[in-house]
Amino acid sequence: MTGLQANGKALGVAAHNTANMNTDHFVPQGATFNEARPAGTGVTLSIAARDLSAVENVGGAPSGTDPAASIVNSLVYKAGFELSAKLIQAADERLGTLIDIRA
Known part of the structure; x- marks a missing residue:
């Protein structure tokens, strides 16, 4: 569950x-x-403002946000969220199998 929450945030x-x-x-x-x-x-997630004082404005955006890095990060976080969801689903299926065996 913590993986879902952290990747979602x-x-x-x-x-x-x-x-x-x-x-x-x-x-x-x-x-x-x-x-x-x-x-x-x-897992937990720490969110902090980036120190942009030493970073060049690579993306050309007024804020200093790099569009390419933002897209890549979004894809990584989405994959992490999906993987965490599959892990929970597999654990739930295993628990159900364990309960059925003992019944």
């Missing part, structure tokens, strides 16, 4: 950055995945 960050790409003085945010504590219990 990260996709929201990428969408927010893309939507504000042409907004002057907009500071894009970055999403960073971290291991939840205690270890092995899932």
Whole structure:
């Protein structure tokens, strides 16, 4: 479940950055995945404004958002969300099989 939540939020960050790409003085945010504590219990997401002071305006957008990086990030987060959903589905099927065997 934490993978679904983290990837969903990260996709929201990428969408927010893309939507504000042409907004002057907009500071894009970055999403960073971290291991939840205690270890092995899932993933969390940290969202912070990117430090653009040393970064060139590669994408040409007034905000400093790189359109190519934003698209790639969106695809990665979407794939992560879908993978997490399949993992939950497989775990649910295995649990159902376990319950049927014992019945």
